[in-house]
Amino acid sequence: MPRHRLLAARLALGTLAAFVACTLPARADTPPRLDLDRAWQAALANDAVLRAARAGAESGREAVPLARAQLLPQVGISWTRNKNELETDTRVAQVPVHTRQDYYSSTRTLTIRQPLIQPVQWATLRQAGAQVVEAEALLVQTRQQLATRLVEAYFELLLADEQIMLIQAQTEAHTSQLDAARKSFAAGSGIRTEIDEAQARLDLDAAQALEARQQSQLARRRLQQLVAEPFSSVARLDPERLRRAPPEAGELDGWLALAEENSPEMQALRARLEAASQELAKARARHLPTLDAVAQANRGVSDNINRIDTRSNQASIGLQFNLALYSGGAVDAAVRQARAELTRAEENLAVQRLDLSLRLHREHRGVTEGLLRIKALEQAVASAAQLSVSSRRAYQAGARTTLDVLNAEQQLHAARRDLAQARYATLAAHVRLQVLAGAFDDDSLARLNALLESGVFPATSPAIR
Known part of the structure; x- marks a missing residue:
């Protein structure tokens, strides 16, 4: 075959192969990339706790038809x-x-x-309505608690993987410093202590790496159980997007007022109080x-x-x-029992209101102080990075020791670790604040998901040398 025809045939085959590769669908067995939105949809479909709550709500909704049936022909x-x-x-x-x-x-x-005329049945119908409200509130509460569990598990995995990356960078820096200390010692300008100090830091890095990998595996398993489907990687947090669109803490009084009105916990307890009130009405109606x-x-x-x-x-x-003229005192006993249950429901509502206020205050402080802590730690990271560079240059000029450089690297690693923890802790506190106030919804999750970048962590934790 002439050379030009052979080249043309190869070009045609290459074009055809590229076209087939582009048009064929992706392998079905390739796990997808996971972000918060995809994880949320998977958790909504697969979480056993939420499925049980849905079944409980469906069961509770039948209380009204059952009670109404007693008033129909x-x-x-x-x-x-x-x-x-x-x-x-x-x-x-x-x-x-x-x-x-x-x-x-x-x-x-x-x-x-x-x-x-059936006073007991009418009270039962009103009580059933309160029971339906309670069942619906418990379903909403379970759904929002799922959001909290999912966000915490997702951020726990991000933090664990980020910790692995930080340890890997620190290990590389310590390895470089160990090589430099050995060369200086061989040239006669260094001392043995510098080599031992660098080696000790490397040994500590190995122990920290083992712990970090274990934390990452545990966090990945926890997230896997929530979404109940395989995933290859998770989207990372974009610090720049977080800096441009930080969570809004607002005023504590506003969160308290919102929680009093919308908190599913409060709604469930108020419905329980109404059901206890109707139980007392039922007991009295037996007369x-x-x-x-x-x-x-x-x-x-x-x-x-x-x-x-x-x-x-x-x-x-x-x-x-x-x-009914006389029933052996059963009616009076039922009234006393219902009155005691009503008192208990009132006290539980009061206790829950105080506890909810305390939790809101804690999470609100977690957001406000977390934002301040993030800013302070960003400055601390910048200063620690500058100190690390200065220490290395001073070491090369003979004005600093290996220990000075290692301490500067350790300080930089600690600042970066604390900054990552502060970011995830602040975002998780904001989610918990919204959940407690009954304000967390799909739009809240979408805004949180918008803080993630297109880059992803690897499917498995990176190895640390």
């Missing part, structure tokens, strides 16, 4: 059929007469009952009379011994009045 039908053996002994003209007769009897009855309208249609065949082989149809409509 009750229709029932019954049918009986019996085989009867009738024996009679009589005297006719002083002569004993014994007779026996076998026959079948049947009864069919249709009953319609409409409650008219009151009830009135039902009753309609009945009855068809009988040989329904008694006086009407054998006789068919009868009977229809009736009327009112049924009931009034």
